[in-house]
Amino acid sequence: MQSAGDTLYLGIDGGGTRCRSRVVNSRNELLGTGIAGPANPFQNLQQARNSIVEAAKMAVTAAGLEPGCLAQLVAGVGIAGVNVPHAYQLMSAWQHPFGRMYLTTDTHIACLGAHGDRDGAVLVVGTGSVGYAIAGDSVLSLGGHGFPFGDTGSGAWLGFEAMRAALLAMDALGPATALVAALEHELGANRLGIIDAMAGARSRDYARLAPAVFGVADAGDPVAVAIVSRGRDYLDDLARRLLQTGVGRLSLLGGLSAQYASRLSLDVVASLHPAAGEPDAGAVRYAMLRHAQPAASERTPAAV
Amino acid sequence: MQSAGDTLYLGIDGGGTRCRSRVVNSRNELLGTGIAGPANPFQNLQQARNSIVEAAKMAVTAAGLEPGCLAQLVAGVGIAGVNVPHAYQLMSAWQHPFGRMYLTTDTHIACLGAHGDRDGAVLVVGTGSVGYAIAGDSVLSLGGHGFPFGDTGSGAWLGFEAMRAALLAMDALGPATALVAALEHELGANRLGIIDAMAGARSRDYARLAPAVFGVADAGDPVAVAIVSRGRDYLDDLARRLLQTGVGRLSLLGGLSAQYASRLSLDVVASLHPAAGEPDAGAVRYAMLRHAQPAASERTPAAV
Numbered sequence: 001m002q003s004a005g006d007t008l009y010l011g012i013d014g015g016g017t018r019c020r021s022r023v024v025n026s027r028n029e030l031l032g033t034g035i036a037g038p039a040n041p042f043q044n045l046q047q048a049r050n051s052i053v054e055a056a057k058m059a060v061t062a063a064g065l066e067p068g069c070l071a072q073l074v075a076g077v078g079i080a081g082v083n084v085p086h087a088y089q090l091m092s093a094w095q096h097p098f099g100r101m102y103l104t105t106d107t108h109i110a111c112l113g114a115h116g117d118r119d120g121a122v123l124v125v126g127t128g129s130v131g132y133a134i135a136g137d138s139v140l141s142l143g144g145h146g147f148p149f150g151d152t153g154s155g156a157w158l159g160f161e162a163m164r165a166a167l168l169a170m171d172a173l174g175p176a177t178a179l180v181a182a183l184e185h186e187l188g189a190n191r192l193g194i195i196d197a198m199a200g201a202r203s204r205d206y207a208r209l210a211p212a213v214f215g216v217a218d219a220g221d222p223v224a225v226a227i228v229s230r231g232r233d234y235l236d237d238l239a240r241r242l243l244q245t246g247v248g249r250l251s252l253l254g255g256l257s258a259q260y261a262s263r264l265s266l267d268v269v270a271s272l273h274p275a276a277g278e279p280d281a282g283a284v285r286y287a288m289l290r291h292a293q294p295a296a297s298e299r300t301p302a303a304v
Numbered sequence: 305m306q307s308a309g310d311t312l313y314l315g316i317d318g319g320g321t322r323c324r325s326r327v328v329n330s331r332n333e334l335l336g337t338g339i340a341g342p343a344n345p346f347q348n349l350q351q352a353r354n355s356i357v358e359a360a361k362m363a364v365t366a367a368g369l370e371p372g373c374l375a376q377l378v379a380g381v382g383i384a385g386v387n388v389p390h391a392y393q394l395m396s397a398w399q400h401p402f403g404r405m406y407l408t409t410d411t412h413i414a415c416l417g418a419h420g421d422r423d424g425a426v427l428v429v430g431t432g433s434v435g436y437a438i439a440g441d442s443v444l445s446l447g448g449h450g451f452p453f454g455d456t457g458s459g460a461w462l463g464f465e466a467m468r469a470a471l472l473a474m475d476a477l478g479p480a481t482a483l484v485a486a487l488e489h490e491l492g493a494n495r496l497g498i499i500d501a502m503a504g505a506r507s508r509d510y511a512r513l514a515p516a517v518f519g520v521a522d523a524g525d526p527v528a529v530a531i532v533s534r535g536r537d538y539l540d541d542l543a544r545r546l547l548q549t550g551v552g553r554l555s556l557l558g559g560l561s562a563q564y565a566s567r568l569s570l571d572v573v574a575s576l577h578p579a580a581g582e583p584d585a586g587a588v589r590y591a592m593l594r595h596a597q598p599a600a601s602e603r604t605p606a607a608v
Binding site: 042083084085086142143145146148149150152160163164167168171172173192193195196198199234237238241 | 447453475503
């Protein structure tokens with residue numbers, strides 16, 4: 001065990017597309033960063049573990065440290081899905097190479113990164129959608145239940161609802177919509193060929209259709225407008241419930257934040273604050289918070 | 305080539321759970337039947353082919369014929385998914401053991417079986433949902449686009465919408481509903497554990513929740529009632545579009561036919577007729593119709 005002054009902290013921000021890392025000293029001075037491939041334990045557990053180690057090694061190397069020092073690092077790891085008990089257990093059971101590993105959700109570290117020591121909330125809308133608030137000693141997590149049944153308003157949800165609407169329109173069992181032509185164009189397919197193109201599709205495949213859905217809505221197509229409005233209404237409700245915890249600050253994050261920033265209700269928009277820092281900095285902050293509680297045992301991150 | 309009087313016909317009804325077969329002579333007299341495992345080319349192409357051959361061999365054996373006579377059979381094969389071009393191509397490319405094979409959808413043979421030589425329509429509601437009408441020389445196929453984006457009103461759709469509603473209710477971002485307790489009970493899980501239980505679930509897994517959804521609706525839960533009503537409204541619309549083709553007969557088939565028969569609108573219910581025969585008999589009928597058109601080339605079954 002090193003003395004407190006020498007403790008090095010690793011922050012890991014694991015996502016479905018890439019994994020970011022940073023190493024800092026005990027005064028939170030940045031020593032090095034790294035970036036590696038996907039780290040989503042639901043999609044590929046071994047790949048997620050490999051990406052975390054790879055990103056950590058890159059940050060350590062960038063910091064001018066020996067690879068062997070991984071065993072001294074106090075790691076804060078934020079990763080999607082670990083609010084679900086089974087995924088948390090799979091990640092916790094890992095014989096990881098770090099000195100200590102404190103595990104929490106990607107949303108939690110995004111919130112810690114966005115607001116630092118202050119109370120605050122995040123609404124993350126990209127491929128998925130999720131809300132998280134830290135208010136004093138309590139946290140509130142909403143949404144983030146994953147595709148296909150959760151994540152209302154997200155990119156994946158928008159693409160999925162557009163597919164549903166287009167297929168109903170093709171049968172004349174739903175209103176005609178320009179979404180049919182838009183999806184045919186996006187998928188390079190005609191009519192029922194869009195089913196073929198999306199057979200077995202994952203959340204990211206549906207999310208790739210989201211820009212087209214926004215485009216058709218912006219052109220005034222009533223069906224697309226209705227889909228986007230349903231997503232917007234859900235996110236408005238979610239944001240208001242986060243703000244009801246008493247936090248004054250809400251950051252809108254994720255790949256669709258710009259698209260929704262212009263659509264959310266004025267009362268919600270009035271509470272929006274830019275994020276102060278990145279999720280990997282929030283992961284470092286989480287490691288420091290947990291490491292300062294020596295008696296704390298590993299546990300599933302509280303959902304509510 | 306045998307003389308016309310000696311031609312034997314094989315009817316195959318391939319489904320996601322089992323594959324049924326029958327062999328008849330040229331006067332459509334039943335010689336033997338068989339039954340084998342799943343035959344869904346989307347789920348498992350090789351298994352589907354194996355099940356078809358196994359069911360065919362059983363029917364041939366039951367008819368007291370030599371296994372080698374498969375090469376003389378004129379087969380009508382009705383199987384899910386071949387309205388989608390890619391699945392049709394995969395099944396058509398098969399070096400099957402039959403003398404001739406005429407391929408069409410499971411819904412088409414269900415319609416031929418239900419109505420024989422008469423015009424008629426079928427509305428099939430089980431794990432999936434689909435409508436099909438034969439009116440003179442034209443056919444109309446509606447729905448049947450598959451899970452998760454199609455098959456409104458089906459068992460899989462009911463289970464899926466119940467999951468969505470339960471998760472919204474848990475977050476208090478949707479109305480409270482007894483579906484939460486019902487799904488927890490069905491899945492042997494608590495709260496977010498239902499996500500775990502349904503992670504990666506297929507259409508049949510969602511369809512297993514359908515009886516619980518009907519049960520909660522029958523007990524008066526407004527959220528469950530709204531879901532079932534949306535499914536019922538879609539199926540009413542679908543049935544009316546089928547009847548608009550001019551067919552006077554509509555048969556309601558599939559595992560949820562009893563549940564919906566009591567819920568459909570009176571104008572639709574007034575057009576319901578029991579099916580005259582089984583889908584495998586419709587597959588035989590299809591083989592006979594196609595074989596009587598010697599110039600007809602293999603083609604994708606017309607969708608509309």
